[in-house]
Amino acid sequence: MSQPLGTLSGGQRRRVELTRILFSDADVLLLDEPTNHLDADSIRWLRKYLGAYEGGFIVISHDTELLEDTVNKVWHLDANRQEIDLYSMGWKKYLLARETDEKRRKRERRNAQSQADTLRKQAEKMRAKATKAKAAQSMFKRADRILADTATELKKDNVAKLRFPTPKPCGRVPLMAENLSRSYGSLEVFTDVDLAIDRGSKVVILGLNGAGKTTMLRILAGVDQPDTGSRELGHGAIVGYYAQEHETLDPGATVWESLASAGSHLNDTQQRTVLGSFLFQGDAVHKPTGVLSGGEKTRLALACLVVSGANVLLLDEPTNNLDPASRAEVLNALALYEGAVVLVTHDPGAVRALNPERVLILPDGDEDLWSQDYIELIELA
Ligand SMILES: Nc1ncnc2c1ncn2[C@@H]1O[C@H](COP(=O)(O)OP(=O)(O)OP(=O)(O)O)[C@@H](O)[C@H]1O
Ligand SMILES: [Mg+2]
Secondary structure (H helix, E strand, C coil): CCCCHHHCCHHHHHHHHHHHHHCCCCCEEEEECCCCCCCHHHHHHHHHHHHHCCCEEEEECCCHHHHHHHCCCEEEEECCCCEEEEECCCHHHHHHHHHHHHHHHHHHHHHHHHHHHHHHHHHHHHHCCHHHHHHHHHHHHHHHHHHHHCCCCCCCCCCCCCCCCCCCCCCCCCEEEEEEEEEECCEEEEEEEEEEECCCCEEEEECCCCCCHHHHHHHHHCCCCCCEEEEEECCCCCEEEECCCCCCCCCCCEHHHHHHHHCCCCCHHHHHHHHHHCCCCHHHHHCEHHHCCHHHHHHHHHHHHHHCCCCEEEEECCCCCCCHHHHHHHHHHHHHCCCEEEEECCCHHHHHHHCCCEEEECCCCEEEECCCHHHHHHHHC
8 A cells, every 4th residue: 555644544544553563573562442443344353353362462442342352361440549450350250350349348448437437436525534535546546547448439430521512503504515526646535425414413424444434524624625516604603523633633732722712702710610521620731732642632622612612513433532431421412412413433332322313324425314224334334
């Protein structure tokens, strides 16, 4: 393939990177979210390959099916206890073992709490008498020690609480496209595609890696031009674009600056509140976006969409990089969002949550009413 790496689609680039790593003669493979951006076919292939792989590998992944098929040890980083728990077993057994461990820790915490309460009550009574003050003091200390010895109470996992605000009003059809075609050299990505996005409607774009989904969204967002045809905005339309590789974020700008330029009507307190609800607190708001992790970039890009007042969201694989809890929040917010959504995804759960009315299949450009059969297509594609 002579195409420069920089021009490959998200999934194509991941495939090249993976091929380079999987077929190198490394002793141990280190894989950080290897299934992100891949279509179902490629993921199935990777699951099979890793399942049969004879060497060692360490994988970080939110794709639990991949873990189920491939790993025989799990290291769980418990952020609350700030410890790593080692489980020498496969994924399903690990889930059961961890649940048992968590129940045990909870029981221990409850017991410790009630012992400490009894000691403290006793100490309170004794404290008043001068002769017993010293003993009371040591009882208080013992109560503190008992609590300190048990695992700290589980804090709720940090999850962004997402609600897209009510979108600004707009006409009946905020976004239209006619006769869209786009080629790169001799590669015709798609030809003569028509699309109309009604106010508040939900549309999903499906297609394999390289089918032209990102190209289509870039044209709809106005950041790229078609070779033929045109894209037009309806009355009052405000388009919010979430880019697959976060290209819309300026790597030199800080988190704070990025949000400020997306929602210039916010005062400092409002801006801090929005950032806080997307889990950027304290000094984190002054980091340049270029150094953020994948999940952090996703959260920031979504925060920018939230404050933009958009009434049409164009989302290119927005659930990649998110941990399961944050993914659930994003999907929930999307399901409740009153504006129009055009979603590109390989994630069947995301499509189910959106509950779309229509589907556009690329590269053919066929449009159809949504039906459950298309879920099978995503799972097979
Ligand atoms: N600048 C470019 N120059 C040449 N070819 C390009 C360029 N940009 C994209 N392509 C090619 O156009 C096709 C469509 O790419 P696009 O990124 O739209 O695919 P996609 O459907 O989003 O794929 P994925 O699921 O992997 O994200 C791919 O074959 C890609 O390699
Ligand atoms: Mg893409």
